[in-house]
Amino acid sequence: MQPDKENVKDSRSALNFLIEANILSNEGIVDVPNEFVDKHLKLVETFNLKSKKEIASHDLKFFINEAKADNGPGVPTKRWTHKSVVKMMEESDYADPITEMKRRARQTVLLALSKGWNGPPYDAIELAKILEHEIAPNDEIADARTVPLNKGKFRIEYNPFQKTTRLNFSIGHEIAHTFFTDCYQEIRNREENPEANRQLEQLCNIGASELQLPYVIFPADANNLEEITIEGILDLAKKYKASLESFLLAFVDAVDRPCAVMICTFLTEDNLVMDYSKRSSRFEINIPDGFRLPSDSKGYYCNVPGTTQRETVQWPFMDRQYDVFYIGISPMRRERKPRIAIVVVPNDGKGKLQNRRIQIEFGDATKPKGKGLKVIAQVVNTSAGLGIGFGKSLxxxxxxxKTALKEWKARKQDFRLGNSQLLQVRPDIYVFQMLAQNGMKPKNDETLLDYPSLKTCLAELRDTAKELNADVYMPLIGSGQARGKWEIIEGLVYSELVNQDVNVTIYLFGSPKADEFRPRSTMSSFNLKSTWQKEK
Structure with missing residues (x-):
């Protein structure tokens, strides 16, 4: 089967011919320019085309645009089949519904801003009122839903017992439902038929992101970050009260630097696979669909929402080393499989994140995550009391x-400031108790932490960790009831442990005195100010 010259003047006619040829000819395709053959094969593989009827049901312009995208910025290449989405595409001048959803959301943003909507954070309830939708709490629904009323108006019902970030996103998601011209035909509720409505709900998530993070405001904040780290991103997400997943997608769309986001799901506890990715316009490499994280990735330790890890890697598809920041995110509704988000940025020769830095992560120091042996460091006091914080939880x-501490106190000659003891609590977990706090009740502004004793204990901890070939984990030791200054404690931890090639991870779980921890130290892997969140 041979094309005439007219058929290969442009890519549209060439692709049209090639798709027809693939279906109708058993003899192969000859005398066609290689560039068109390559495009054709990509399209056939991507869309699994089988029949003329299937071809007729899609706009070839959509195929071409999706092929050019090459899985670049945006949601993975796909065929859109949901009836509401297909209708949106028919109404649109754009080839794909993602672009059209963004256009409609941005029009709404401009309208709302002109009517006095302000932020950040941008209140979705206030937006619904500006758009003259009814808004009503309803604790009988799990999340939110859109109920059509008369004359193109809607009532958005929402469960009021949600976190502020989730509530804002849920209402924004329902507002995005109203961007579909057939929304009046039925109640929109994401809890019903989640598989059948996946494409629709995905587009509404994109719309909600656009509403939470207005494109005329947000890019300035995104590009003001001095360095792209998970901490800076979390701080900015908190400012906008935006759900983390939607925030990350908007962030890479707005930022003028190389950056990508990968959203992954635990299919099993040892099989973490990418659902989709999105990259900034300056991020040059393609992330392969369905990428499975290597078994030694620290991402496997983030199976609880809010927990974080970081490392420098060079995965098979990467052309150089990249810094990757992992954070656990909420599972999809009804699926309940743990998920993580990964922020990927070029390393640019800065040295590996995991090298000679105190790693500070979100998590529970009583349950350290990692391979091999682990030592939990605990500061104890001369009263042998465990207090109400980390000691009690431990x-x-x-x-x-608790038993070991009481027994140690009974050995009066041994129970002295600067001494320590090691006990094994699990096959792979040890607790290293350091007697470095003088009593439990400070007088006036007295500091109970004894720095010289802590230094001595940390040196002993270093030797113990090296002998066991173990990593060390701890909370912000000595800076709570002991009233120690973290900048001093951090220096001791760095000099006695990290600078002596002992890996140290500090877990942040929450603190009523979080604002006191604000050093911008090069000894730690990120700015502590941004790690504290009052809303969990």
């Missing part, structure tokens, strides 16, 4: 910690 998880 003893609840490992009752032998």
């Amino acid at each position: 003893s609840m998880n490992y009752p032998e910690v």
Whole structure:
């Protein structure tokens, strides 16, 4: 089967011919320019085309645009089949519904801003009122839903017992439903038929992101970050009260630097696979669909929402080393499989994130994540009391910690400031108790933490960790009831442990005195100010 010259003047006619040829000819395709053959093969593989009827149901312009995208910025290449989405495409001048959803959301943003909508954060309830939709709490629904009324108006019902970020996103998601011209035909509720409505709900998520993070405002904030790290991103997301997943997608769309986001799901506890990715316009490499994270990735430790890890990697598809920041995110509704988001940025020769830095992550220091042996560091006091914070939590998880401390106190000659003891609480977990706090009740502004004793204990911890070939984990030791200054403690941890090639991870779980921890230290992997969140 041979094309005439007219058929190959442009890519549209060539692709049209090639798709027809693939279906109708068993003899192969000859005398066609290689560039068109390559495009054709990509399209056939991507869309799994089988029949003339299937071809007729799609706009070839859409095929071409999706092929050019090459899985670049945006949601993965796909065929759109949901009836509401197909209708949106028919109404649109654009080849794909994502672009059209963004256009409609941005029009709404401009209208709302002109009517006094302000932020950040941008209140979705206020937006619904500006758009003259009814808005009503309803604690009988799990999330939110859109109920059509008369004359193109809607009532948005929402469960009021949600976190502020989730509530804002849920209402924004329902507002995005109203951008579909057939929304009046039925109640829109994401809890019903999630598989059948996946494409529709995905587009509404994109619309909600556009509403939470207005494109005429947000890019300035995104590009003001001095450095792209998970901490800076979390701080900015908190400012906008935006859900993390929608924030990340908007962030890479707005930022004028190389950056990508990967959203992954745990298919099993040891199989973490990418659902989709999105990259900034300056991020040059393609991330392959369905990429499975290597088994030694620290991402496997982030199976709880809010927990974080980081490392420098060079995965098979990468042309150089990249810094990757992992954070656990909420599972999809009804699926309940753990998910993580990964922020990817070029390393640019800065040295590996995991090298000679105190790693500071979100998590529970009583349950350290990692391979091999782990030592939990605990500061104890001369009263042998466990207090109401980390010590109490540690003893609840490992009752032998409290017993061992009482027995140690009974050995009066040994129970002295600067001494320490090691106990094994699990086959792979040890607790290293350091006697470095003088009593439990400070007088006036007295500091109970004894720095010289802490230094001595940390040196002993270093030797113990090296002997065991173990990594060390701890909370912000000595900076709570002991009233120690973190900048001093951090220096001791760095000099006695990290600078002596002992890996240290500090877990942040929450603190009523979070604002006190604000150093911008090069000894730690990120700015502590941004790690604290009052809303969990």
